[in-house]
Amino acid sequence: MRNKADAPPQEEILAAAKPVSRWRKRSLSRRLVVVAAVWSVLALAVAGFILVSLYRTASERAFDAQLEVYAKTILSEMLPDAASTDVPRAQQTQPAIQAPKGVIEPRFSLPLSGWYWTVRSGETGRVLFASESLVGDPLSVGDMAGEDTQSAFGVGPGGEEVRIRQEKVRFGNASYIIAVAARTAGFRADLAQFTRMASLTLAVIGAGLVGAVFLQVRVGLKPLVRLQASLAAVRRGDEDAIDEDLPVEIAPLAVELNALIHSNREIVERARTHVGNLAHGLKTPLSVISNEARAAQGPLADKVSEQAAIMSTQIQHHLERARMAAQRRVIGVSCDVEPVLSRLCRAMGKIYQGRGIELEQVVPAGLRFRGEQQDLEELSGNLIDNACKWAKGRVSVTLRPLTSSGVGRELFELVVEDDGPGLSEEERREAVKRGKRLDETVPGTGLGLSIVADLAALYGGRLDLDRSKMGGLKASLVLPAI
Numbered sequence: 001m002r003n004k005a006d007a008p009p010q011e012e013i014l015a016a017a018k019p020v021s022r023w024r025k026r027s028l029s030r031r032l033v034v035v036a037a038v039w040s041v042l043a044l045a046v047a048g049f050i051l052v053s054l055y056r057t058a059s060e061r062a063f064d065a066q067l068e069v070y071a072k073t074i075l076s077e078m079l080p081d082a083a084s085t086d087v088p089r090a091q092q093t094q095p096a097i098q099a100p101k102g103v104i105e106p107r108f109s110l111p112l113s114g115w116y117w118t119v120r121s122g123e124t125g126r127v128l129f130a131s132e133s134l135v136g137d138p139l140s141v142g143d144m145a146g147e148d149t150q151s152a153f154g155v156g157p158g159g160e161e162v163r164i165r166q167e168k169v170r171f172g173n174a175s176y177i178i179a180v181a182a183r184t185a186g187f188r189a190d191l192a193q194f195t196r197m198a199s200l201t202l203a204v205i206g207a208g209l210v211g212a213v214f215l216q217v218r219v220g221l222k223p224l225v226r227l228q229a230s231l232a233a234v235r236r237g238d239e240d241a242i243d244e245d246l247p248v249e250i251a252p253l254a255v256e257l258n259a260l261i262h263s264n265r266e267i268v269e270r271a272r273t274h275v276g277n278l279a280h281g282l283k284t285p286l287s288v289i290s291n292e293a294r295a296a297q298g299p300l301a302d303k304v305s306e307q308a309a310i311m312s313t314q315i316q317h318h319l320e321r322a323r324m325a326a327q328r329r330v331i332g333v334s335c336d337v338e339p340v341l342s343r344l345c346r347a348m349g350k351i352y353q354g355r356g357i358e359l360e361q362v363v364p365a366g367l368r369f370r371g372e373q374q375d376l377e378e379l380s381g382n383l384i385d386n387a388c389k390w391a392k393g394r395v396s397v398t399l400r401p402l403t404s405s406g407v408g409r410e411l412f413e414l415v416v417e418d419d420g421p422g423l424s425e426e427e428r429r430e431a432v433k434r435g436k437r438l439d440e441t442v443p444g445t446g447l448g449l450s451i452v453a454d455l456a457a458l459y460g461g462r463l464d465l466d467r468s469k470m471g472g473l474k475a476s477l478v479l480p481a482i
Contacts, residue, residue: 028224029217036213044202055194060163063187064151067165067180073104074117074178075169078129097171099129111135112157114183122168122175141179144168156181163187223247227254234261236368236482237334279315286312334482335373337399337412338365344381345397352388359388361397367412370480371459382452383416383475390420394470401481410481411461420472428465452477 077100107115108131116139119129130139137157141164144150148168156162162181169176223246233239241261244254286308293305341363349359369376387395395418402411453463461479468474 029214029221032217033210033214037210040206040209040213044206048198048202051198052191052195055198056191059187059191060151063163063182063184064165067151067163067182068167070104070117070180071165071167071178074100074119074180075167077101077104078119078176079171097128097176108133112137114156114160114162114185115181116156116162117178117180120177120179122170122177125177128176139164139179139181141166141177141181144177153184154181156183160185161188223250230254231257235334235370282315286315333372334368334370335376336365337367337369337376337414337481338363340369340373340376341380341397341399341414344377344384348384348388348395356393357388357391357395358393359384359395359397363397363399367399367401368482369412370482375455375459376479379452379455379477379479380414380416382449383414383477386449387416387418387420387473387475391418391472392420394419396470402478411478412481414477414479415474416477417468417470417474418472419468419470422467422472423465449475 078097104117105115107113108117110133112135113133115131116134117131118127118134118139118141120127120141134157139157139162140155142150142152142154144166150164150166152164154162154164161184163184164179164181166177166179169178227242227246227250230239230243234242241258242254244251244258246254290305290308290312293301293308295301341361345359345361345363349357352359384395384397395416398415398417400413400415402413449463456463456477456479459479461477464476464478466474466476
């Protein structure tokens, strides 16, 4: 009778599916580019802020210097006779002042031109003289607060923003405050234009820096891509060792990996040697015991012969498991799945041709099994042979990749179905027990499916049993792929 294993423990698969933080899974090149981009944006933003601040300060100083020139001119116009008097200015008790009459700047004469000046009394704050451009409107100025000069932004006629420079002068016992103001619209426009140009320039520089970092990372990490490709070639079995022709920083890593691969192969070879020696050492004594028991007569001989057969079966089973456990740890061993399954299906079709078994197969090319070919032949051969034994007339073999396995590695699934009598749920649980025969009428040791389940688990895969849509048994074998 057919045997089939329940889904084996999946600790290994679940362990491989442990969640990994999104940042840790992010590529190294992306990390470097992101860090460089963030740093470039912050550095250029700070640089832009500093440049705009420096430009604003320099522009204000230039504006104030121009206003100061006009203030000095107004002061000289207030004392037109100061140069012609014979009395030194320091000895004058109350020099006479008059309204400036000279043309200081044509814009001071145009109504609401944006350029204004006033002369106020330092004691009372009363406006003594004012430019014609004010046309009687006030010029809001701040308190000097004990300062001799002051530059600040204020409000001019019509509520427009102006830059005001005030300067306090003293003649004898009297003091005067000369205020010169100019509209800041042009100043603000120049500052906004400079800010836009600086931002655009720094943005272009930042994009260039990020692009340069990206190229640098791509070129700098290219040896790691070569190392990955070389290691993948070893894992697939295309190469025997990793290429060590790499930069000095990562060449020692390739050397250590090659040493690890070599050590792994030596361990596997020793394990195979020990398994072969054990098999050879046990086979001869068991054969002698079996022959002697068959030659003798009586209940004791029958019991010895029975137990010797059981021992031989048990030894064969565990030696097979040990051999598979050693082989699955070999690095760089793999094989194509499609040729193996195609050969098995042709062979089974010929073997069961007399029963008229129709063997359907959907086996796409391109999938590779991460293990030795003879192990894949044994795993899939047991399933196909078991299905053909119990099928009434149809057996289906389907191979497909598992694109979203959720375990962080590539897998493929081999599904074998038949239209035979199938197994109940209880029988499927019994079938997993090693050596359990559900029907003694069909020849075989009863170890086929249990070996498949055990060896699939050793490869980190699993064997599932279910009822097929064809009416019989559905066996799903999941194995690692490349």
